[in-house]
Amino acid sequence: MNKKVSCRECNNEDCLIKRHCTPDYLAKIGLKRVQIEHQAKDSIFREGGYVGGIYFIQHGKVKIIAHGGDDREQIVRMATDGQIFGHRGLGDDLYTVSAFALSDTVVCFIDNDTMYDAYMHNPKLTYQMLEFYSLELQKAEVRMKYLAQMNVREKVAEALLLIRDVFGTHPADGTLNVCLSRQEIADMTGAMVEQVSRELGEFQKENLIAKTGRSGIVITNVNGMLELIKKYGTEQYATQPN
Amino acid sequence: MNKKVSCRECNNEDCLIKRHCTPDYLAKIGLKRVQIEHQAKDSIFREGGYVGGIYFIQHGKVKIIAHGGDDREQIVRMATDGQIFGHRGLGDDLYTVSAFALSDTVVCFIDNDTMYDAYMHNPKLTYQMLEFYSLELQKAEVRMKYLAQMNVREKVAEALLLIRDVFGTHPADGTLNVCLSRQEIADMTGAMVEQVSRELGEFQKENLIAKTGRSGIVITNVNGMLELIKKYGTEQYATQPN
DNA sequence: CGCGTCCTTGAACCGCGTCAAGCCAGGTGG
DNA sequence: CCACCTGGCTTGACGCGGTTCAAGGACGCG
Numbered sequence: 194m195n196k197k198v199s200c201r202e203c204n205n206e207d208c209l210i211k212r213h214c215t216p217d218y219l220a221k222i223g224l225k226r227v228q229i230e231h232q233a234k235d236s237i238f239r240e241g242g243y244v245g246g247i248y249f250i251q252h253g254k255v256k257i258i259a260h261g262g263d264d265r266e267q268i269v270r271m272a273t274d275g276q277i278f279g280h281r282g283l284g285d286d287l288y289t290v291s292a293f294a295l296s297d298t299v300v301c302f303i304d305n306d307t308m309y310d311a312y313m314h315n316p317k318l319t320y321q322m323l324e325f326y327s328l329e330l331q332k333a334e335v336r337m338k339y340l341a342q343m344n345v346r347e348k349v350a351e352a353l354l355l356i357r358d359v360f361g362t363h364p365a366d367g368t369l370n371v372c373l374s375r376q377e378i379a380d381m382t383g384a385m386v387e388q389v390s391r392e393l394g395e396f397q398k399e400n401l402i403a404k405t406g407r408s409g410i411v412i413t414n415v416n417g418m419l420e421l422i423k424k425y426g427t428e429q430y431a432t433q434p435n
Numbered sequence: 436m437n438k439k440v441s442c443r444e445c446n447n448e449d450c451l452i453k454r455h456c457t458p459d460y461l462a463k464i465g466l467k468r469v470q471i472e473h474q475a476k477d478s479i480f481r482e483g484g485y486v487g488g489i490y491f492i493q494h495g496k497v498k499i500i501a502h503g504g505d506d507r508e509q510i511v512r513m514a515t516d517g518q519i520f521g522h523r524g525l526g527d528d529l530y531t532v533s534a535f536a537l538s539d540t541v542v543c544f545i546d547n548d549t550m551y552d553a554y555m556h557n558p559k560l561t562y563q564m565l566e567f568y569s570l571e572l573q574k575a576e577v578r579m580k581y582l583a584q585m586n587v588r589e590k591v592a593e594a595l596l597l598i599r600d601v602f603g604t605h606p607a608d609g610t611l612n613v614c615l616s617r618q619e620i621a622d623m624t625g626a627m628v629e630q631v632s633r634e635l636g637e638f639q640k641e642n643l644i645a646k647t648g649r650s651g652i653v654i655t656n657v658n659g660m661l662e663l664i665k666k667y668g669t670e671q672y673a674t675q676p677n
Numbered sequence: 678c679g680c681g682t683c684c685t686t687g688a689a690c691c692g693c694g695t696c697a698a699g700c701c702a703g704g705t706g707g
Numbered sequence: 708c709c710a711c712c713t714g715g716c717t718t719g720a721c722g723c724g725g726t727t728c729a730a731g732g733a734c735g736c737g
Contacts, residue, residue, distance in 0.1 A: 289576070
């Protein structure tokens with residue numbers, strides 16, 4: 194009973210953020226919020242739209258993408274239950290990225306005024322948000338390095354480990370807890386769909402993954418995947434063999 | 436007299452952050468701080484070191500790099516007078532990046548306890564830091580897209596515009612206000628030195644830049660450079676012709 | 678003046694983007 | 708229940724862009 198759990202965002206036992214996504218907690222601290230449901234593939238907000246507040250994921254999976262040239266897209270982040278997204282300044286900003294639901298999703302929206310008020314009255318909350326941003330920034334910087342320096346094979350391996358890290362695996366069969374298309378993996382890596390397909394085929398031959406065309410991917414040899422990209426310093430994915 | 440200036444970090448007229456780097460202001464709000472001088476090329480902190488606080492640049496230029504595989508490096512950010520760096524969580528974190536002085540530099544170091552105390556007593560400060568982080572995160576996400584999708588020619592163009600944006604140009608002759616080696620430009624783009632050299636040669640032939648081997652680069656046709664990378668959405672570098 | 682460092686240029690190789698064709702699974706309608 | 712269609716996946720061939728290797732040049736410094 195009363196078991197303590199660490200916040201998945203800041204690793205702090207008494208972090209407020211981990212509780213923000215629960216309606217009860219938000220009500221308790223008096224934050225006005227709106228619950229919104231989205232179906233898989235729906236857009237939640239779009240690049241160029243007005244930033245009216247911040248989103249917490251109550252339940253579901255979300256990808257954040259930046260639009261590039263020639264209709265290409267770049268997935269810059271993915272998030273799931275209990276995590277924050279759409280976090281921007283509270284000024285008159287416009288979104289520089291778009292968010293899409295990867296599965297049926299319920300999000301909690303809190304408007305800027307409400308958040309500002311909460312920040313001004315609860316320094317610990319503001320501070321915990323600061324830690325969350327700091328961590329995200331750190332992840333983004335590491336990701337920059339990967340995108341700039343890895344070859345496609347390595348970037349695909351890294352993408353799979355990242356997916357596993359964010360969404361986890363299905364306990365029954367070990368498939369990744371989210372189903373991304375080849376195009377989406379390409380959008381994570383900055384590569385072309387065909388190349389991603391080829392690299393996945395290679396991984397399968399080498400028994401690093403098991404996969405079927407359209408359904409989930411199983412990483413059968415996590416340590417082997419880690420080995421591929423070790424030299425870039427990928428400690429964040431370090432894990433015990435299943 | 437009493438001219439209002441906007442904070443270069445958050446564009447807010449009465450932002451505290453823009454004043455943090457001045458010793459007077461730090462003394463006034465009672466923040467204990469340490470001033471540290473560094474010569475060009477000195478390391479200020481290193482990947483793996485303990486994060487004891489946060490740095491403000493009093494005067495000088497700094498690059499933040501992530502170490503990659505095979506002794507490669509990735510420049511993830513550059514900063515100059517009045518800006519913040521080394522901003523990490525206040526936990527028992529270790530740096531995931533290193534910082535080096537690009538010129539003789541004076542930085543202000545404020546330890547974690549002092550910052551935490553300030554955060555708890557000054558919600559506006561915490562909030563302004565939040566906005567700063569938010570902006571940095573936004574820039575990092577855009578940069579990810581560039582690094583993943585641009586070819587080397589485009590990345591070199593983007594790097595030059597970024598350098599110009601961060602450090603500005605010398606009013607007398609228009610040279611960039613910082614002198615980066617070919618290797619450093621390569622470290623910004625994830626490309627090889629030879630290729631950077633070739634692309635710079637091309638730009639020179641096309642009268643986009645004027646350059647000499649070891650000294651500064653002059654961007655002679657900013658709009659031409661912008662044109663090269665327009666399709667990726669590079670509004671942040673939009674500028675009037677000189 | 679000689680040495681070290683950085684820059685430049687050339688040539689060869691190969692990773693990967695591009696184009697094109699074919700495959701496979703699921704959905705739809707007859 | 709099957710035929711067809713559609714959208715995603717796979718595979719092959721080809722060529723370009725960029726890395727790699729190697730040699731030489733320019734510049735600053737002792």
